[in-house]
Amino acid sequence: MPVVVAPPEVVPEVVIEGLQKSFGDKSVLRGIDLTVQRGELVAIVGGSGSGKTVLLKHITAHFQPDAGRVLVADHEAAPGPAPEFAAPLLDLATIDEAHMDRLRMHWAVVFQRNALLTGTVLRNLSVEPREVKGLSDEEIRPLAIEALRDVGLDPELVLERDRDALSGGMAKRVAVARALVMDPVLLLYDEPTSGLDPEMCRQIHDLIRETHRAQPRFAEQRRGVVRTSIVVTHDTELLRRLKPRIVMLGDGEVCFDGTYDEFITRTDRRIEPYLQQMGVLHERS
Ligand SMILES: Nc1ncnc2c1ncn2[C@@H]1O[C@H](COP(=O)(O)OP(=O)(O)O)[C@@H](O)[C@H]1O
Ligand SMILES: [Mg+2]
Structure with a gap:
């Protein structure tokens, strides 16, 4: 009997094909190809202004491509056959608002400066579940x-606290809790550690790791579902600690896509400044 080797599980969560985007005569993305698989933890890195946030905003349909396509898994649709149970992909450019709402039910974004609304923590955690999922108070x-506990905050202390009474670290945790309350399958972070002190950065790294590993509750209803996390960051300590798949943008293209170990051994003029900052250049020689 021949031994049947199961194919590696390749289940796309986000597929970006030939994505181009300009603002006026400034060409920001010049043909991005990127597939993020279900369950991956991916860091998108690159210099300031390299288009990381613009790329993220295409995944959430805030921007439409000038050319190319962005496809995102639709977890509301009937899943494909076993063993993968893959969710069908939807091209964001071709779907109507109703389909868009279906996608929004299963993703969440932790914004760069948190983007918390005025009012209490509870209000901040309530808006999306109410508006997107139609849940009651x-x-x-x-x-x-539960989401506040998951991010290490005491609900008794912070639920009714005003946004303006939160420290920087607490506000970031609340921003993560606001994402978690949506029970996202796809979780996107934009510069989650910018502006935080080194100890707080480490705590947020740990939180990103734990959150990534935690099963969405939705997995109880849909077999095969696991969380996928995409982190836009210039935090090299985050790379060192979480060792994600690294995708680097440079000159409007993907100039590196590989493992952390490949990243730190690569010689490339666009990568070396990063490695310098990480202090790994001398370790390498
Ligand atoms: N809404 C917009 N209108 C015009 N230009 C924009 C807009 N958003 C981003 N850009 C430009 O796109 C480039 C990439 O921006 P961004 O993705 O925010 O960079 P980063 O990699 O630092 O996140 C920058 O030059 C920025 O000025
Ligand atoms: Mg940015």
């Missing part, structure tokens, strides 16, 4: 309490 409250 009674349904949201226990989810909010």
Whole structure:
């Protein structure tokens, strides 16, 4: 009997093909090809202004491509056959608002400067579940309490606290809790550690790792579902600690795509400044 070797599980969560984007005569993305698989933890790195946030905003359909396509897994649709149970991909440019709402049910974004609304933490955690999932205040409250516990905050202390009374580290945790309350399958972060002190950065790294490994509750309803995390960052300590797949943007293209270990041994003029900052150049020689 021949031994049947199962194919590696390749289940795309996000597929970007030939993505181009300009603003006026400034060409920012010049043909990005990138497939993120289900369950991956991916860091998107690159110099300031290299288009990381613009790329992220194409995945969330805030921007439309000038050319190319962005496809995102639709976890509301019936999954494909076993063993992968892949969710079908939707081309963001071709779907209507109703389909867009279906996608929004399963993703969440932790914004660069948190983008918390005025008002209490509870209000911040309530808006998306109410507007996107149609949940009531009674349904949201226990989810909010659980999400705050998951990010290491005491719900009793912070649920009714005003946004303006949060420290920088707490505000970031609340921003992560606001994402978690949506039970996202796809979780996107934009510069999650910018502006935080080194100890707080480490805590946020750990939180990103734990959150990535945690199963979405939705996995109880849909077999095969695991969380996928995409982190836009220039935090080299995050790379060193989480060792994600690294995708680097340079000159509007993907100039590196590989493992952390490949990244730190690569000689490339666009990568070397990063490695310098990480202090790995001398370790290498
Ligand atoms: N809404 C916009 N209108 C015009 N230009 C923009 C817009 N958003 C981003 N850009 C430009 O696109 C380039 C890449 O920006 P961005 O993706 O924010 O960089 P980063 O890699 O630092 O996140 C920058 O030159 C920025 O000025
Ligand atoms: Mg940015």
